Amino acid sequence: MFGTVSGEVEVNAPASVVWEVYGSLKLAAVIEKGFTDVLQKIEVVEGDGSVGTILNLVFQPGVAPFASYKEKFTMIDNEKRIKDSIVIEGGYLEMGFDRYFLRAEIIEKDEKSCITKATIEYELREEYAANASLVSIDGPMAMMNIVKTHILSTTN
Template structure:
């Protein structure tokens, strides 16, 4: 069984600035610091933030699953697309054969852009009920927190 969830969040910062955050390990540091209600810790297992980087995401207690490892499978700087797939634990332990997260940064004028967040998944038929556990809300929270962070740390145009 295949599934997909998608959401678009407006960001009040230029696409190039937003991509600097989303296309790097900086996003994980921001999320760990500012979304402790979702993530207890985000550890770099291997890599430098490029394709092939593996992260261990440890969730806050009470969120249903303790942790999983994800691998950056695509980082397209030209089109501002980053994809990560769960490679160990988490969704793979409850019948999913694929769980992929994608962020795409879409230019929307000089000083704003859109973060298109997508979750794609495949799940075995016998575990189909677990598809109801998939939610786009954490990705929405990440995009909204990124917007708040970028607004707080906005550089003056003259700088």
């Protein structure tokens, strides 16, 4: 079973300013600080924020059906402002997913505003089809709003 979900948030800030956060490890720091009701911590396991960087996301007890998962940055395009990551250990993979992929895009509207877009693509074994309900754009939407609030508070 394959699936895709996505969501967008408009940000009244230049795409280049927004990408400074999304295109670096600043994203993990902003999310960790602003999403404490969901995340205990985000650890950099390996890397400097470039392709190949591995993060360990540890959730608050009882918030997710798993304690943590590791994701790896697989592509970062600074010109197109796109960052791809994939779960490589734990989390969704323990729940019957063969693939759980997340793309973050910053789409310029004009020189003073942009759209942040998150897309989740997943592949789930048929015998775990009921776990498709675990896939939700709500978490990425909340994270994009946290980053939006952070950016607007630091640029105004």
